[in-house]
Structure formats: structure tokens, C-alpha cells
Amino acid sequence: xxxxxxxxxxxxxxxxxxxxxxxxxxxxxxxxxxxxxxxxxxxxxxxxxxxxxxxxxxxxxxxxxxxxxxxxxxxxxxxxxxxxxxxxxxxxxxxxxxxxxxxxxxxxxxxxxxxxxxxxxxxxxxxxxxxxxxxxxxxxxxxxxxxxxxxxxxxxxxxxxxxxxxxxxxxxxxxxxxxxxxxxxxxxxxxxxxxxxxxxxxxxxxxxxxxxxxxxxxxxxxxxxxxxxxxxxxxxxxxxxxxxxxxxxxxxxxxxxxxxxxxxxxxxxxxxxxxxxxxxxxxxxxxxxxxxxxxxxxxxxxxxxxxxxxxxxxxxxxxxxxxxxxxxxxxxxxxxxxxxxxxxxxxxxxxxxxxxxxxxxxxxxxxxxxxxxxxxxxxxxxxxxxxxxxxxxxxxxxxxxxxxxxxxxxxxxxxxxxxxxxxxxxxxxxxxxxxxxxxxxxxxxxxxxxxxxxxxxxxxxxxxxxxxxxxxxxxxxxxxxxxxxxxxxxxxxxxxxxxxxxxxxxxxxxx
Numbered sequence: 353x354x355x356x357x358x359x360x361x362x363x364x365x366x367x368x369x370x371x372x373x374x375x376x377x378x379x380x381x382x383x384x385x386x387x388x389x390x391x392x393x394x395x396x397x398x399x400x401x402x403x404x405x406x407x408x409x410x411x412x413x414x415x416x417x418x419x420x421x422x423x424x425x426x427x428x429x430x431x432x433x434x435x436x437x438x439x440x441x442x443x444x445x446x447x448x449x450x451x452x453x454x455x456x457x458x459x460x461x462x463x464x465x466x467x468x469x470x471x472x473x474x475x476x477x478x479x480x481x482x483x484x485x486x487x488x489x490x491x492x493x494x495x496x497x498x499x500x501x502x503x504x505x506x507x508x509x510x511x512x513x514x515x516x517x518x519x520x521x522x523x524x525x526x527x528x529x530x531x532x533x534x535x536x537x538x539x540x541x542x543x544x545x546x547x548x549x550x551x552x553x554x555x556x557x558x559x560x561x562x563x564x565x566x567x568x569x570x571x572x573x574x575x576x577x578x579x580x581x582x583x584x585x586x587x588x589x590x591x592x593x594x595x596x597x598x599x600x601x602x603x604x605x606x607x608x609x610x611x612x613x614x615x616x617x618x619x620x621x622x623x624x625x626x627x628x629x630x631x632x633x634x635x636x637x638x639x640x641x642x643x644x645x646x647x648x649x650x651x652x653x654x655x656x657x658x659x660x661x662x663x664x665x666x667x668x669x670x671x672x673x674x675x676x677x678x679x680x681x682x683x684x685x686x687x688x689x690x691x692x693x694x695x696x697x698x699x700x701x702x703x704x705x706x707x708x709x710x711x712x713x714x715x716x717x718x719x720x721x722x723x724x725x726x727x728x729x730x731x732x733x734x735x736x737x738x739x740x741x742x743x744x745x746x747x748x749x750x751x752x753x754x755x756x757x758x759x760x761x762x763x764x765x766x767x768x769x770x771x772x773x774x775x776x777x778x779x780x781x782x783x784x785x786x787x788x789x790x791x792x793x794x795x796x797x798x799x800x801x802x803x804x805x806x807x808x809x810x811x812x813x814x815x816x817x818x819x820x821x822x823x824x825x826x827x828x829x830x831x832x833x834x835x836x837x838x839x840x841x842x843x844x845x846x847x848x849x850x851x852x853x854x855x856x857x858x859x860x861x862x863x
Contacts, residue, residue: 401589452532452582460505464581517590532582544573637671749781764836
């Protein structure tokens with residue numbers, strides 16, 4: 353015991369001496385740098401560099417008369433049973449909403465989200481100095497696929513602008529700042545860190561069409577309604593993301609889980625929009641699934657020692673993938689020699705390459721590795737996946753998988769619960785409109801229990817068949833939905849499924 357104390361004293365004395373020497377070596381009145389002050393200075397410098405270029409965007413959609421669908425098919429003899437005024441001309445009321453953006457050129461080009469400017473009849477941009485300038489509706493460039501828009505201020509002049517940085521260089525744990533107009537409070541700044549990278553559409557509840565944006569930046573910087581389109585910046589005062597969405601888990605307010613579109617994706621989109629007026633993207637022609645879904649990663653690791661890659665679930669006819677011999681069930685593990693982490697990673701690598709380039713895919717097929725060469729094609733404007741998309745995706749806007757006891761436990765449900773797990777909700781879909789969310793469990797459709805994807809698809813197929821027989825274009829269905837939420841563990845929702853007019857007609861033989 354005595355020896356230990358002496359040893360401790362011997363260690364402490366030279367340490368104290370060194371501290372005393374350093375203190376006496378400092379000039380009189382000098383103080384050691386305060387890390388908090390240094391961080392504050394870094395925040396202030398970054399904000400000062402970008403803030404003059406950050407704008408608020410007010411969007412307005414004017415009211416207009418609308419015609420109720422199908423009203424002309426109601427016979428005159430039945431109209432007397434409808435409420436008074438039912439057949440009067442309906443009005444789509446005026447709507448106003450707000451978003452944010454950043455000027456990225458001295459000529460006054462403003463980068464924002466597509467959903468901020470979509471359907472607007474008038475866009476008013478408020479600058480940091482208080483000026484209000486309208487955007488030129490004839491010079492709007494948009495890409496719904498990435499939820500990115502580039503608008504142009506009407507007034508000529510030289511504007512303060514911000515620079516797009518390298519989002520790939522950002523690491524988890526890096527400080528970031530979100531600037532925008534949450535709830536109309538212009539030039540609000542929130543701070544946080546990058547908490548994750550590579551988030552996919554399964555993680556992000558809203559935003560652009562999920563086929564393209566597979567590499568969201570997740571941040572703890574507070575993002576709220578009105579922040580959409582505003583910049584996420586690093587401490588060098590560079591834009592490294594465009595604020596896009598938040599995860600609320602059904603609770604009003606920010607939970608510290610926000611998502612931003614990477615600046616590198618925005619750069620490529622802007623370049624393509626300026627050059628072609630649209631975004632040209634390369635593709636190989638497959639549908640993919642992550643190994644994380646349904647515990648596939650555990651199986652592949654157990655069998656082959658691999659827990660990464662993108663699993664091919666469908667190969668689209670006539671595409672580079674089919675021509676190269678890619679098959680359903682292949683696991684793509686390398687792209688041009690680079691490790692494929694998941695399906696989003698593969699999509700990002702493909703879309704970043706030029707159309708017409710020859711690339712190599714290393715695949716795992718029943719335990720055997722092989723390499724396939726293919727030439728990247730331009731993704732057609734019409735959705736090439738529509739012809740093989742399931743009824744659940746086409747009609748409801750959800751992707752589902754069977755709820756296994758393991759998945760139920762992982763997602764916070766009773767392991768005895770039977771149903772199907774929602775793994776994706778397409779923005780703007782019928783499912784989203786009735787507040788179906790990722791990780792919800794559907795146990796019944798029209799009072800019929802469902803416990804597998806096949807059962808769910810068959811139930812929808814039967815509904816579609818009945819609609820076609822009755823020549824219906826719309827029908828409300830009833831879903832019993834569970835959510836791992838103490839406030840309401842289960843509820844019933846009634847989404848509307850819609851068939852295209854020609855799709856609702858019975859097919860003629862031979863067609």
C-alpha cells in the first residue's frame with residue numbers, strides 16, 4: 353500500500369511541475385485558448401460566409417375551378433338525392449407555403465427543393481438584406497427524381513452566393529449547421545453533427561422519388577417545416593447538403609433526425625439540367641433489395657462469409673443487366689472493383705458514371721463469384737420498373753415483407769404478431785396520405801388476415817379483378833395497421849386505390 357502511494361506521488365510531482373512551467377512561460381495576462389470560444393468563432397465565421405446567400409421562398413398557388421371526377425356519369429334521376437349545391441362548380445382554394453434556398457451564382461440562381469416550387473403560380477424570394485424579388489417561372493429547372501430545383505431571380509444584378517462543397521469528404525461526427533426559415537422564422541441557424549451517411553429511401557419518410565436519392569446525409573441539426581431547400585453547411589462555410597426531410601415517428605416537432613441531399617448529387621443534377629434541360633442518368637436495369645431486410649445479411653454471412661452487396665430481385669428485359677447475363681438472385685458485391693455496401697451505394701455508383709461506359713460487376717451466384725461486363729444505358733424517362741412493380745407498390749405505394757418473429761422483436765412488436773412489415777412508403781402515395789409509415793405492420797385487408805407478401809398481393813389482385821369486372825376506377829379499402837407506438841398500438845385506415853381508365857376495362861382476347 354505504501355509503495356503504491358509513493359509511486360503515485362512520484363508521478364504527480366513532475367506533472368505538476370510541467371503544468372507550473374507552462375503557466376509561468378505564458379506572457380503576463382495571456383490565457384490558454386478556450387475550446388468553446390474557438391468553436392463559437394468557427395460557427396460565426398461559417399454562418400457569416402453563407403448567411404447573405406440564404407433566402408426564404410414564399411410559394412403561392414392560385415385558386416381555380418375544378419370538375420369532380422365521374423360526376424358526368426351520374427344519371428339525372430339520381431341527382432335529386434344529393435345535397436343542395438353538390439353539383440355546383442367546385443373551387444380548388446388558393447394555397448400558400450414556405451421553404452428555403454441558397455443563391456449559388458452571382459447571377460441569382462437559387463438552389464432549393466423541387467417540392468418547394470412544385471405547382472407554384474408565383475414564387476417570391478426574400479433575401480438576407482430584406483429585398484423581395486420574384487423568381488422567373490420561365491427559367492425554373494427541376495428534377496423530381498432528386499427533389500432538386502434551380503430557380504432564377506427576375507432582377508438582374510450581382511448577388512452574394514454560397515459555394516457547394518464536397519459532401520463525400522464529410523465524416524460522421526463532423527459539425528454542421530442548418531440555415532433556413534423554419535415556421536417562417538427567416539435566417540434561423542441550428543447546429544448538430546453528421547450522425548450517418550448513406551441513408552436510403554427506407555429510412556427517409558419524404559423527399560424526392562426514392563429511386564434516385566439513395567445517399568441521404570442524416571444530421572442532428574434541427575430541421576423543421578420551412579427548412580426544406582435550405583443549406584446544410586460545414587465549418588468552412590460550404591454547402592454540403594440540401595435540407596430535405598425529417599423523421600418524426602408521428603410526433604409533432606423535431607426529434608434530431610433530419611436528412612439532407614448530398615451536395616455532390618446536387619452538383620451533377622445542376623450540371624445536367626443546365627446542359628440538357630433534364631437529368632440524364634445511367635442505369636443497368638435491375639430491381640434491388642438490401643441484405644438488411646429479412647435478415648438476409650445473417651444468412652449470407654453464415655453461408656459465404658459476406659454481409660454486403662445488393663441483391664437482384666428482378667431483371668428488366670432488354671436492359672444491360674439482362675444482356676450481360678445478370679440473373680434474379682445474384683448478389684452484386686463489387687462495382688468496378690469497389691465494394692458494394694448496399695443497393696443505395698450501387699445506385700449511386702452507377703448514376704455517377706457516364707452513359708455508354710463499360711463497367712464490371714462482380715456477383716455471387718449460389719456461392720460462386722463471377723464477373724460480368726456491361727455497358728451503362730440511359731435510364732428511360734418512363735419508369736422501366738412500372739411493368740414489374742407489384743400491386744402493393746402501384747396501387748398503395750408501399751413495399752412489404754413478411755413479419756418474422758425475429759423482425760417483430762427487432763422492430764419492437766410482440767413476436768407472436770402475424771402480418772406484413774412495411775419497408776418503404778412512396779412519397780405522395782395513397783398509403784402516405786393515410787399516414788402509413790415505414791415499420792408499420794399490416795395484419796388485415798378488408799377484414800381478411802394477411803401474414804405474407806403473397807397473401808397481401810393476392811388480396812389486392814382480387815380487389816383489382818373485382819374493380820375491373822364492375823368497371824370501377826376507384827375503391828376504398830380497409831387496412832388494420834399496428835405501430836410500435838404506445839399512443840396507438842393499432843388502428844384502421846382506409847386508403848383509396850385507383851386504376852387508370854383503360855386499366856379498369858376488361859381485356860379483350862388476343863390483346
